[in-house]
Amino acid sequence: QVQLVESGGGLVQAGGALRLSCAASGRTFSRKAMGWFRQAPGKEREFVAAINWSGSNTGYTDSVKGRFTISRDNAKNTIDLQMNSLKPEDTAVYYCAARAFSGSWSSRVLHYDYWGQGTQVTVSS
Numbered sequence: 001q002v003q004l005v006e007s008g009g010g011l012v013q014a015g016g017a018l019r020l021s022c023a024a025s026g027r028t029f030s031r032k033a034m035g036w037f038r039q040a041p042g043k044e045r046e047f048v049a050a051i052n053w054s055g056s057n058t059g060y061t062d063s064v065k066g067r068f069t070i071s072r073d074n075a076k077n078t079i080d081l082q083m084n085s086l087k088p089e090d091t092a093v094y095y096c097a098a099r100a101f102s103g104s105w106s107s108r109v110l111h112y113d114y115w116g117q118g119t120q121v122t123v124s125s
Contacts, residue, residue, distance in 0.1 A: 004098060006022050007020070008092065011123075014088055018121060019076065019081070019082050019083070020119060021120070022079045022096030023078050024079075030074035032101075033046075034051055034098050035050035036094060037123075038090075038094045038095065039095070040093075043092075045072075050106065051070045051072050051079065051109065058070050067086075091121075095116055095118045096115070097115050
């Protein structure tokens, strides 16, 4: 079983930056691929970024490439999402997620088995 707790959300002006963190419990964290997803009001949950078990391979949705960076620290059981040059369209609840049985990242919501409670990110124009 894995428990995920996000932190770092908040209100920021367009062009600003935020850093989200996700703390994971569980002995096998280092074997699991991790991801960040987001959900805006009235919209489906969508992929933002993901990272494989070792941190050697990452993926991003096109709209955040060059602005967001995902990273992990397996010694601390954490993953981070550095978000720069934020835009109003980045406003959403951001969720951390983990795959139960795979170290390879995926962009599909259904491939993730554990989810955090979410943290709100609001970008004002």
